[in-house]
Amino acid sequence: MTEFPPTASPATASPATASPAVMSGQEASLGLRESHTFDRATIAGIQRAAETGVYDIRGWGAKRRLPHFDDLLFLGASMSRYPLEGYRERCDTDVVLGDRNAKYPLRLAIPVTIAGMSFGALSAQAKEALGRGASEVGTSTTTGDGGMTPEERGQSKHLVYQYLPSRYGMNPTDLRKADAIEVVLGQGAKPGGGGMLLGQKISDRVAAMRTLPAGIDQRSACRHPDWTGPDDLAIKILELREITDWEKPIYVKVGASRTYYDVKLAVAAGADVVVVDGMQGGTAATQDVFIEHVGIPTLAAIPQAVQALAELGLHRKVQLVVSGGIRTGADVAKAMALGADAVAIGTAALIALGDNHPRHAAEYAKLGSAAGFYDDFQDGRDPAGISTQDPELAARLDPVEGGRRLANYLRVLTMEAQTIARACGKSHVRNLEPEDLVALTIEAAAMARVPLAGTSWIPGQGTGDHGRFG
Amino acid sequence: MAPLSEEARARRSHATYGYEAGARGRRGEAETPSGGEAEVLSEPATVLAPAGTAERTVTFDLGVTTVRALNSELHAPTATSYEVLRPQGAHAIAAGVHAPLTIDVRGHAGYYCAGMNDGGLITVQGNVGTGVAENMMSGVVRVRGDASQSAGATAHGGLLVIEGSASMRCGISMKGVDIVVGGDIGPMSAFMAQAGRLVVCGDAGDGLGDSIYEARIYVRGTVAGLGADCVEKDLRAEHRAELAELLTAAGIDPVGEYAPERFRRYGSARRLYHFAAGNSAAY
Numbered sequence: 140m141t142e143f144p145p146t147a148s149p150a151t152a153s154p155a156t157a158s159p160a161v162m163s164g165q166e167a168s169l170g171l172r173e174s175h176t177f178d179r180a181t182i183a184g185i186q187r188a189a190e191t192g193v194y195d196i197r198g199w200g201a202k203r204r205l206p207h208f209d210d211l212l213f214l215g216a217s218m219s220r221y222p223l224e225g226y227r228e229r230c231d232t233d234v235v236l237g238d239r240n241a242k243y244p245l246r247l248a249i250p251v252t253i254a255g256m257s258f259g260a261l262s263a264q265a266k267e268a269l270g271r272g273a274s275e276v277g278t279s280t281t282t283g284d285g286g287m288t289p290e291e292r293g294q295s296k297h298l299v300y301q302y303l304p305s306r307y308g309m310n311p312t313d314l315r316k317a318d319a320i321e322v323v324l325g326q327g328a329k330p331g332g333g334g335m336l337l338g339q340k341i342s343d344r345v346a347a348m349r350t351l352p353a354g355i356d357q358r359s360a361c362r363h364p365d366w367t368g369p370d371d372l373a374i375k376i377l378e379l380r381e382i383t384d385w386e387k388p389i390y391v392k393v394g395a396s397r398t399y400y401d402v403k404l405a406v407a408a409g410a411d412v413v414v415v416d417g418m419q420g421g422t423a424a425t426q427d428v429f430i431e432h433v434g435i436p437t438l439a440a441i442p443q444a445v446q447a448l449a450e451l452g453l454h455r456k457v458q459l460v461v462s463g464g465i466r467t468g469a470d471v472a473k474a475m476a477l478g479a480d481a482v483a484i485g486t487a488a489l490i491a492l493g494d495n496h497p498r499h500a501a502e503y504a505k506l507g508s509a510a511g512f513y514d515d516f517q518d519g520r521d522p523a524g525i526s527t528q529d530p531e532l533a534a535r536l537d538p539v540e541g542g543r544r545l546a547n548y549l550r551v552l553t554m555e556a557q558t559i560a561r562a563c564g565k566s567h568v569r570n571l572e573p574e575d576l577v578a579l580t581i582e583a584a585a586m587a588r589v590p591l592a593g594t595s596w597i598p599g600q601g602t603g604d605h606g607r608f609g
Numbered sequence: 610m611a612p613l614s615e616e617a618r619a620r621r622s623h624a625t626y627g628y629e630a631g632a633r634g635r636r637g638e639a640e641t642p643s644g645g646e647a648e649v650l651s652e653p654a655t656v657l658a659p660a661g662t663a664e665r666t667v668t669f670d671l672g673v674t675t676v677r678a679l680n681s682e683l684h685a686p687t688a689t690s691y692e693v694l695r696p697q698g699a700h701a702i703a704a705g706v707h708a709p710l711t712i713d714v715r716g717h718a719g720y721y722c723a724g725m726n727d728g729g730l731i732t733v734q735g736n737v738g739t740g741v742a743e744n745m746m747s748g749v750v751r752v753r754g755d756a757s758q759s760a761g762a763t764a765h766g767g768l769l770v771i772e773g774s775a776s777m778r779c780g781i782s783m784k785g786v787d788i789v790v791g792g793d794i795g796p797m798s799a800f801m802a803q804a805g806r807l808v809v810c811g812d813a814g815d816g817l818g819d820s821i822y823e824a825r826i827y828v829r830g831t832v833a834g835l836g837a838d839c840v841e842k843d844l845r846a847e848h849r850a851e852l853a854e855l856l857t858a859a860g861i862d863p864v865g866e867y868a869p870e871r872f873r874r875y876g877s878a879r880r881l882y883h884f885a886a887g888n889s890a891a892y
Contacts, residue, residue: 193885305782306744306762306763306782306784309744309763310725310727310744310746310765311705311707311725311727311744311746312707312727312746314725335884337884338883349803350765350784350785350803350804351803351822351823352822352823352882355822355882355883356882356883356884358801358820360782360801364743364759364762364763364778364781364782364800365721365739365740365743365758365759365762365763365778365781366739366740366759371720371739374700374701374719374720374721374739375720375721377700377701378700378701378704378720378721378724378740381676381677381680381701381704381705381724382680382701382704382705382724382725383705384680384681384684384705385677
C-alpha cells in the first residue's frame with residue numbers, strides 16, 4: 140500500500156461502496172469526527188433508499204478497496220537471474236487459445252483480449268471501435284448479451300461469440316461466423332445474477348435483435364434455459380461443437396466465486412478455455428449491493444484456477460483467461476506470472492475509447508456525476524457516446540478514432556508487460572512465473588500464494604520455499 | 610413502447626415452416642421413409658454418392674457410424690432425404706441442420722435433437738431428451754413420442770410438434786417458434802417466453818408463463834397455476850383462427866374435442882415490463 144496513513148484495511152473497511160472516510164483538515168480542527176461505519180457515502184445511500192424505495196442500479200465494477208495486483212511486486216533479475224535487454228531483445232507475446240479440441244484455435248498476437256460487452260449496453264459505434272482496435276493489434280473482441288452486429292463482425296478479425304442464458308439474438312448463422320464460442324455462466328460483477336437492460340436503452344434496433352418490444356426493461360435470465368449443472372453442460376458443449384463441426388474453441392466464462400471447483404467442472408464439461416472474471420470486472424447495469432458484496436477479487440481467483448488446472452494436468456493445455464481490474468501492463472504481467480495465459484479488459488477498453496474523459500466534465504455534472512466517477516452505464520445518457528443507444532450521443536464516438544485509441548492503449552499494455560518480462564529474464568511474457576513475484580500485504584500474499592516481500596512466508600502454506608503450489 | 614407486430618410475427622412464422630399442413634399425416638399414423646433406394650452407411654467416407662442424389666434416401670445407422678459423421682453429412686448434404694437408424698438416445702442428432710432436408714430418426718434421441726434447426730423437416734419416431742429443437746430458426750420438428758425438459762427452448766421460428774407430452778420448461782424463453790403439444794406440459798413452461806405460440810392439448814403444470822412477454826399460450830386442459838404476470842385472456846375470433854391454423858399445421862383436425870373453442874388463452878398482463886419497487890411482491 141502506498142498511502143500513509145493507511146486507510147482501513149479491506150477486512151475492517153466501512154461499507155463497500157464507501158470511499159475511505161477522509162476528513163478535511165477544517166472539519167478535524169473543529170473536533171468533528173466522521174464515522175467509519177456511517178460515513179458520508181453510506182449516509183447518502185440510506186437517504187437515497189428512503190427517498191426512492193428502490194435499490195441503486197449502476198454500471199462499472201466493484202469500487203471498494205480490494206487486494207489487487209497493486210499489492211504485488213516483481214523481483215527483477217540481478218545476480219541469480221539474467222535479464223534481457225529492455226529496449227532491444229526479443230520478448231514474444233503471442234498466445235494460442237483453444238487448441239485442445241478445435242480445428243481452428245485462436246492465434247492472437249498479444250495476450251490482452253477485449254471482454255464481452257453487449258450491443259445494447261454499448262452503442263454500435265463503440266462495438267465497432269472495439270473491433271477495430273483489437274484487430275489492429277491482432278487480438279480478439281467478444282460479443283455480449285444481445286447478439287452479433289454486422290459492424291462488430293465486420294471489424295473484428297477474431298470475434299468470440301457469447302452464448303448466454305438469455306440467448307438474445309442467438310442464431311446458428313452467427314454462431315458459424317464466430318471464431319470462438321464463450322458459454323457464459325456468470326461475470327465477476329455479479330456471479331449468480333442475470334441482467335437488466337433498462338428501457339431507455341432499448342432502441343428499435345436493440346429490441347428487434349432481442350425479439351422484445353421497444354422501451355421495456357429487459358431482464359436477462361441468470362440460468363441457461365436448456366441445461367442444468369456440469370453434466371448437462373458437457374452435452375451442451377458437445378452440441379455446440381457438433382453444430383460448428385468441431386472447428387471453434389469453446390470457452391466457459393465464470394464469475395469468480397468458488398473458482399477452484401468451477402474451473403474443475405468447466406474443464407470436465409469440455410471447456411477448451413476457461414475465463415475467470417473477478418469482482419472488479421465491469422457491468423452495464425447491476426444492483427450496487429450485488430456488485431460490491433458478491434464474488435471474490437481477481438487476485439484471489441487466479442491461484443485457485445491455476446491449481447485446478449494443474450491438478451488436472453491441463454495448465455497451459457486448457458488456457459486460462461483472467462479479467463477484472465486489468466489496467467496496466469504490470470497487471471497483465473502479474474496475472475500471467477500467476478498462471479494466466481491471457482487477460483481480458485472491459486472497463487479499461489471503454490476508458491481508452493473516451494469514457495470518463497475530463498472533456499465531458501460539464502455534462503457529467505449535469506447528470507449529477509463527474510469525470511472519474513461516472514458509472515451510470517444503465518442510464519443511456521453517456522456523454523462520451525459509449526454506453527448509449529441515443530443516436531446523437533452515439534454519433535460522438537468515431538469508430539475509427541476510437542479504434543486507434545484502443546489500439547494505442549493495447550500496444551502500451553503489451554510493451555509494459557514485455558518490459559517487466561525482460562527485466563525478469565523472460566523471452567516470452569508467458570514465461571513469467573509466481574517465483575518472480577512477492578506481495579506487499581499479508582492479504583495479497585495469502586490470496587496470490589506468493590511470499591510477503593522480504594520473507595519466505597506464504598500465509599496458509601507455512602514457511603520455506605517448498606510447497607508453493609503443493 | 611411498441612409491442613411486436615402480431616401480423617409480422619405470423620407472417621414470419623408461416624413463411625418459415627416450409628411445411629404443408631397435413632402433409633405428414635395424422636397423429637399416430639406410421640411414417641414411412643420417402644420412396645427410393647435406401648443406402649446404409651457405416652463409414653462417413655462412403656457418404657458421398659454420384660449425382661442425382663435428390664431422389665434417394667441416405668441412411669445412417671448409428672449402431673455402426675457416429676453422430677459426427679451424420680451431422681457432418683447433414684451440414685454439407687449430398688441428398689435431400691435422410692434416415693437415421695438405431696439412434697440409441699445419442700445426443701445432438703441432426704443438430705445444426707441449415708438446409709430443407711427431410712430427416713427421419715427411427716427411434717429415441719437424446720439431448721438437443723434437431724438443435725438450432727434452420728429449415729430441416731425432422732421427425733423422431735420416439736421420445737427425445739432435453740432441449741429438442743432448442744433455438745430452432747425455421748423448419749419443422751415432429752416428435753412422435755414424449756419430450757424431456759426445455760423442448761423448443763429459445764427457438765426463434767419454425768414449428769415444433771410433440772405428439773406426446775413435454776416435461777418442464779417447455780417453450781422456455783421462446784422467441785417466435787410455434788409449439789404444439791398433443792399431451793401435457795410440465796411446470797415452469799413458457800418461462801420468460803418472448804414471442805411465438807404454444808398450444809397444449811392436455812394440461813399445463815404449475816408456474817405457466819412466468820414473466821412472460823409477448824408469446825401467446827393456448828391450453829385445452831387444466832392449468833395447475835400461472836406464473837408471475839401471466840393471466841388468462843379472451844379467446845377472440847382471431848385467436849380461434851390462429852389456433853385452428855396451428856392445430857392443422859400440427860396434423861390435428863381443429864374440430865370436436867380439438868375445436869379452438871375448447872382452449873383457453875394465456876398471455877402477459879404486462880405489469881412487469883417496467884422494473885418498479887412496487888412489484889417486489891410479484892416475484
